[in-house]
Amino acid sequence: MLFMTRSADDMVERLRQVEAEISDLRCEQAVLINELDKINVAGRDGHRSINEWLSAELDVSRASATELVFAGRHLPKNRPINFRLAEGRITFDRAVGLLRLADAGADPSTMEHAESLDLATLGRVTAQQRRVTRRDEREVAAERFVSVQPNLDGSAWRLSGLLGAVDGRIVEAALSERADRMRMLPDGDLATRGQRQADALASIARDSLDGGSDAAGSPGGRVTVLVDLDEANGTGGEEGCRVRYGPRVGPTVLEELLCTGAVQIVGLSGGRPVVTSDAARIIPPAVRSFVAHRDGGCTIAGCTSRYRLGPHHIVPRCEGGTHDPENLTTLCWFHHHVAIHEMGMRIDAGSPPLRRRLTRAPIGPDPP
Ligand SMILES: [Zn+2]
Ligand SMILES: [Zn+2]
Structure with a gap:
């Protein structure tokens, strides 16, 4: 019943008190950790680092351990922050945030400015302060990788990776440049940025295998x-x-x-x-040339793309569609690969031959 009668203000006040007590206790832990670090307790217990030792010893996350070790090492070196934490004027988290900013080499005016920032912004300001060292760069270079892995049954692929700053920027620029060239669907549906980037990557890879986008x-x-x-x-x-x-x-x-x-x-x-x-x-070369000449470009109404123009079978091959020119229409890569064969749209057979419309076909049954 006690809890029922507490007012919101009381509870907020108590929440603050508890946080202050936690900060106090953290501060005490940091001092202890610093002492234990000096006598290399981690090495004694067969751990590679004090962070690893602490994480195991206290059963706390690696991030919590890293934070405590950092505070333990840096609090004694920064008397103003140490003092304010001991006085209960700042929380442990803010003290660590300020210590990190100081450690990143922030000048006094930046330190003063940081007082008014919330902790998330403080973290961002600190990250920007930090100079990228040769060692940082070597670490990224050593860890660079791209992995392209099929799932268990090979029906989908997952990509992940880590690139250096410049290579990452190049890849990002190439993907967004190519993604921007992917056109909107005629019905106004716009693929998500992620979907367009996926299409962009596949199309860049295809160019690389085929020797250029003109092929x-x-x-x-x-x-x-x-x-x-x-x-x-x-x-x-x-x-x-x-x-x-x-x-x-x-x-x-x-x-x-x-x-x-x-x-x-x-x-x-x-x-x-x-x-x-x-x-x-395969469509006979003569028919392919004839259809390309006849259509002069992508036949979807309003489309001006010249990217990877190629013939598409209006009635699909698996439904008995032939290579007859009447059953072929020229489409750009986006309308052919993405709109039709990926999104499952179909050419509206009733639309004029050079101003084709797309219709959204219901997802058909799998072929027998
Ligand atoms: Zn097709
Ligand atoms: Zn098109």
Whole structure:
């Protein structure tokens, strides 16, 4: 019942008191840690560092341990901050924040300015104060990496990495420059920045493999996909299509591969290659040239992109669509790869041949 009768002001007041007590206790811990650090208690107990030792000894996070060790080492060296903390005029967290700013080499006017900052801003000001040393740079250089990992069944990939300041900036600039060239969808849907950057990265990588963005969707690119036709025909379970080796693709991706022919597909039956995409699956060069000449650019109404123009099958190959010029229309990379084959939109068959509209197709069933 005691708690029920407390007013909000009382509780806030008590909260402040507790924080002051915690600051007091932290201060005491910092002094103890500094003494223990001097006699190398970590080494005695077989730990590599005092931070590691403290984290294990107190069962606190590495971040808490690092903060306490930092305070232990720096409080004795900074009497004004030490004094104010001991007097209870600043919290332990603010004392550590100010110590870090002083340690980063802030001048007296910056230190004074910092008094009025909240702790988050104080942290940012400190980070900006800090000079990047050769040692920092070497550490980043040594830790640089990019990892491109498929998930367990190979149906998606995860990227992560760490780059140096300049390389990171270059990659970021290249991605946003390419992402900016990706057009908005005709219906006004705008992909998120993350989605556009993902498309940008894939398109830069494709340019690199094909030798430049001018290269027409070159048949038989350097990626080969092996498709088990027995399973694709529905005799091997309900998964529809399993790729034996190489990337595992679903019906949507397979549809795009069949449409562009940019990736060599080897069909397997009974484990033996029975068909490759180079023959029947590729649009004959004469038809390709004719369609390009006929359309003169991306046929989506309002689109002026000239990036990676290529023919698309209006009725998909897997639904019996042919290489007949009537079934082909020229699209830019964005409308072809992203709008149609990634987002699942379709060409509105009723739209005029040179002012094509896209429709949002309901997600169809997987092919049998
Ligand atoms: Zn297509
Ligand atoms: Zn277009």
